[in-house]
Structures are given as structure tokens and as C-alpha cells.
Amino acid sequence: MKRRIGWSFLALSVAVSCSGSPGVDVEESTRLNPAAPSTDVDAITPTATATVPPTSEPSDLVESSNPVDPASADLAGVGDSLYPTLGNGGYDVDHYSLAIDVDVDANVLDAAVTIEAVAVDELDVFHLDLQGLEVQEVTVDGVEASANRTGHELVVTPDRPIADAAPFTVVVHYRGMPEPIDDPAVPFDTIGWHQRETTVYVVSEPSGAMSWFPNNNHPADKATFDFEITTDSELTVVANGVLEGIKEVGGGQSTTTWRMDDPMTTYLAAVYIGDFELQESFTADGLRIRNYFPPAFADDLDDDFELTADVIDFFETLLGADYPFDEYGSIVLPFGIGFALENQTISVHGLDSTDPYTIAHEIMHQWAGNSITLGDWQDIWLNEGFATYLAYLYFEDRGLPSDIAPIGMYAALRGGSIGPAEVPVDELFSPSVYFRGGMALHALRVEVGDEIFRKILVAYYARFAGSAITTGEFLAVVDEVAGPDAVAVLDDWLYGPDLPAFPE
Ligand code: TRP
Ligand code: ZN
Numbered sequence: 001m002k003r004r005i006g007w008s009f010l011a012l013s014v015a016v017s018c019s020g021s022p023g024v025d026v027e028e029s030t031r032l033n034p035a036a037p038s039t040d041v042d043a044i045t046p047t048a049t050a051t052v053p054p055t056s057e058p059s060d061l062v063e064s065s066n067p068v069d070p071a072s073a074d075l076a077g078v079g080d081s082l083y084p085t086l087g088n089g090g091y092d093v094d095h096y097s098l099a100i101d102v103d104v105d106a107n108v109l110d111a112a113v114t115i116e117a118v119a120v121d122e123l124d125v126f127h128l129d130l131q132g133l134e135v136q137e138v139t140v141d142g143v144e145a146s147a148n149r150t151g152h153e154l155v156v157t158p159d160r161p162i163a164d165a166a167p168f169t170v171v172v173h174y175r176g177m178p179e180p181i182d183d184p185a186v187p188f189d190t191i192g193w194h195q196r197e198t199t200v201y202v203v204s205e206p207s208g209a210m211s212w213f214p215n216n217n218h219p220a221d222k223a224t225f226d227f228e229i230t231t232d233s234e235l236t237v238v239a240n241g242v243l244e245g246i247k248e249v250g251g252g253q254s255t256t257t258w259r260m261d262d263p264m265t266t267y268l269a270a271v272y273i274g275d276f277e278l279q280e281s282f283t284a285d286g287l288r289i290r291n292y293f294p295p296a297f298a299d300d301l302d303d304d305f306e307l308t309a310d311v312i313d314f315f316e317t318l319l320g321a322d323y324p325f326d327e328y329g330s331i332v333l334p335f336g337i338g339f340a341l342e343n344q345t346i347s348v349h350g351l352d353s354t355d356p357y358t359i360a361h362e363i364m365h366q367w368a369g370n371s372i373t374l375g376d377w378q379d380i381w382l383n384e385g386f387a388t389y390l391a392y393l394y395f396e397d398r399g400l401p402s403d404i405a406p407i408g409m410y411a412a413l414r415g416g417s418i419g420p421a422e423v424p425v426d427e428l429f430s431p432s433v434y435f436r437g438g439m440a441l442h443a444l445r446v447e448v449g450d451e452i453f454r455k456i457l458v459a460y461y462a463r464f465a466g467s468a469i470t471t472g473e474f475l476a477v478v479d480e481v482a483g484p485d486a487v488a489v490l491d492d493w494l495y496g497p498d499l500p501a502f503p504e
Helices: 070-075 295-319 356-365 380-399 406-413 432-446 448-465 472-481 486-494
Strands: 002-006 014-015 092-104 108-119 125-130 134-140 146-150 153-157 167-176 191-195 199-203 224-231 236-239 242-250 252-262 271-274 276-282 288-293 328-334 346-348
Touching: 092 271, 134 146, 134 153, 199 346, 224 236, 224 271, 236 252, 276 295, 288 295, 295 328, 295 356, 295 380, 295 448, 346 356, 356 380, 380 432, 380 472, 406 432, 432 448, 432 472, 432 486, 448 472, 472 486
Parallel strands: 092 224, 288 328, 328 346
Antiparallel strands: 002 014, 092 108, 108 167, 125 153, 134 167, 146 153, 191 199, 199 271, 224 252, 236 271, 242 252, 276 288
């Protein structure tokens, strides 16, 4: 059997057929990039691609000429290799409190966001990232501050300077209709806050968080969150973490509170508002799984997502570490969006992206990407290569057919690929990152054997859970556990100009 897969961002559609890999169901090994729109004929319902108009503002994400005064350029970015203007220097955020009134029909927000941060320098001025929307007032430690906008930089000048190492609290009041963002890494859609029909949904990786709240928009600055979302009482509101409560506030409106107690990066923060049915279950260890499905599809989806608990059990064993957060769940939108995204504790799936492989892939991201996060977007393969390959290991271990297998990944790379640890920004979610990144781990496993491979994974996770790292820190663990030959194999796969031979 051949299944067609589509990569809209490469403007091509490939069919891969494979044969002859022991222990792998090669016939099923061809559903490739979970990030890309799929032409999977098994989709529950035919869907159109998202029709959110692109942002009217020009993207200033990767421009070499910084829109900000060069004197303050180090405040307008954390020095990311691919996104020089994302995130901000001078402080670390500890906590975001998002209090947002949402008019779903009009798609208008009325918001007060409180940011608790600590200065890492003396600050006369500091930046937040916010694209679009209308800022009404900014206070710093209760005193009104002056605020200027330039591109996606919200430049705040507090009434008096903030001392080095001092904690401070910023409150930003703003309103308006969020404009989804055009990010060069995601040519297949806009990212950020979207409203479609009667549903609000957020998909933010990499830069979309700044379309709906002001923040320090880089994965290296993780913070805890709480969400107080006020909207029509008839609608269900879902966000990251644990549901704290739902309170009627009059006028047919309710405030739903969610709390994310473990540090989270801004691109994983998400809110969903619409008509969703809750389905709850537990893993063998008692971890709560709460899935939110569109009522019309809930029965089928309940079957699709039944493997969730078993996948979590498998990954806990593989990495020798508990699932990193308090709860897990998946939310499925009532329409197709061609992909899924691993929001912390609440992965979102388009109605067309609920195949078992994608479900396992998003679950793996809770460890690889969400608990261990990127110190730099250039290291994206640490997210996608791990999620791709370790999700495959679940199917291999359980003897189940998988949409992804090494031979299929390798075949998909034959057209040419650059090293996944060196991709340019417009290839952040390319086959090189997913499949050559995944193949790098497969080649490592073939080189060192299953036992040492597992030791590497366990040591890597134990050392870096909860922190932001770069590729060098992973390679150092490999060196410690398996020695320089193993590092050399990875070097070839991660940085080599040519595609290495298939490892056997
Ligand atoms: N991280 C997602 C995955 O592989 C892919 C992805 C990246 C994505 N950016 C996105 C999905 C934006 C939706 C929207 O699981
Ligand atoms: Zn992924």
C-alpha cells in the first residue's frame, strides 16, 4: 500500500514506498511530517485549510535591520541565532497572570496581563513582545509607565529605574482583535490567536504568543502561568495546566480559571473556547487525562485517543522519568488545520490530524520540547527529532504498525537535506529537522546498541528536565555515556553537508 503525503511548504507531494526493514512495518511507514498539512484519506471529515487572513503588519521577526534604536538592541532580543528580535534582554519572567475577556463572535479581547519578573541588570527601559492590539495602560510596580510601540516591541520606560536583581511587576491593559502572525518558519499557516466559526484557538510555535499577550517571547525564559478567561457561559474554556474553577460573573458570562504551575515557554501557552465535550480517564499510575472533543465527533475521537495512557506509560519507562506535569489532555478542533501542536498539558489536534503516530509524537514533546526546552531556535531538532524518533519507538516496542519508520524517514531525505542543527529559519519545520533529526538518533542507537542508547536518554532527561539547553549539552551527555565515536556519528547527521549512509 502506498499512502500519499503532502508537504505544502515544499510545494510538492511525495509518495514513498519501502520494503525490507526487519522489525518495522514498512508498508505503513510513510506518513511524514506531522507539522505539515496532510492529504491523509483517513481524515474523519473533509476539511478546508484555515482561512485566517494573514497579518497586515510586515514581519519584523528576522529582519537584519533591527527596528529598534541600536543602543537598546540588546533589550530587544535574547540573541537567538534565527530570531534576533524575539524575547528581550534585561529581565527574567517568573509568572504571567492573564485575565482576558473574550467576545468570541467579534474576536475582541479586553485584557489585563500581570507579569512578575526579576531584573538581571539595572533597567531604565525594557521591552515586551506584543504584535498588534491596542495598549491602554502599562504600570510598573503600581506606577504608570510610558509605553511606545515599534514593530512587535513594546518599549516600557518605568517612572524610576529598576535596580539590578530587583523583582518587579508589570501590568499591561490592552484590547482589540488579535492578528495572527506570519512567521517565516510556518509558511503553511498563520500562527497565534485565531477565531474560526464559533471557536477560538491558539497555535503559537514559534513566535505566535505575542499575537495575544505581551511577553518575553523566547523559549529560554520559562514562567508559570494562570489564566482567567471570561466569556459566554455556554462555551467551554480550556487552557494549560489544571482547571481551578468556573464562576458565573453575571450577564450570561463566566470566568474560567486554569493554572500552569510548572514553568512553560510562551509558545506553548494556549486558550481554546468553543463547544467541547470533556472525556476523562487515568493512566495506570493515576495521571489524569482529560480530552476535549467536538461533541459531533466525540465517540470516534475517544477511540482514536485511547492509546494515550499506554503511550505515556511507555515514555515514562523509556526515559526513566514520570510524565513531567500534573495532567495531560488533547483538544481536537471541530475542523481540520493540517497539523497538531504540543501545548504544555494540552496538545491541540486538527480534526484531520488524529492518527496514532501524531498523537504519540505530541505526547513525546511533553518531555522533549516542553520539559526540556530550546535555548535557541537553531536547536529545534532537539524537539522534533526526538519527538519523531521516540514516538516511533513506541510503535516498534508494542509491535504496532507505525506511520513513521527509519527506512521511510531516510527515503524522504534522499532529495537532499541540510544538517538539522543548521537549518535556516524557513526550514525550522522541514523534513531535515524531523527526519534527519530523527535519523540522527536512530544512527546513534545503531552505533551504541539499545542498552547504551537508553542510558543516554535517561541521563539526558535526568540532567536537563525543566531547563533550556542547546545541542552541545546533549552531545556532552552522549560523550560521557558513550564516548567520542558516538558523538562523531551524531556530528555527521546533525552538521554534515551530505546525507550519511543508512545506518545498519
Ligand atoms: N511542533 C509541531 C509538531 O511537530 C509543529 C508545528 C510547528 C506547528 N509550528 C506550528 C503546528 C504551528 C501548528 C502550528 O508537533
Ligand atoms: Zn513535533
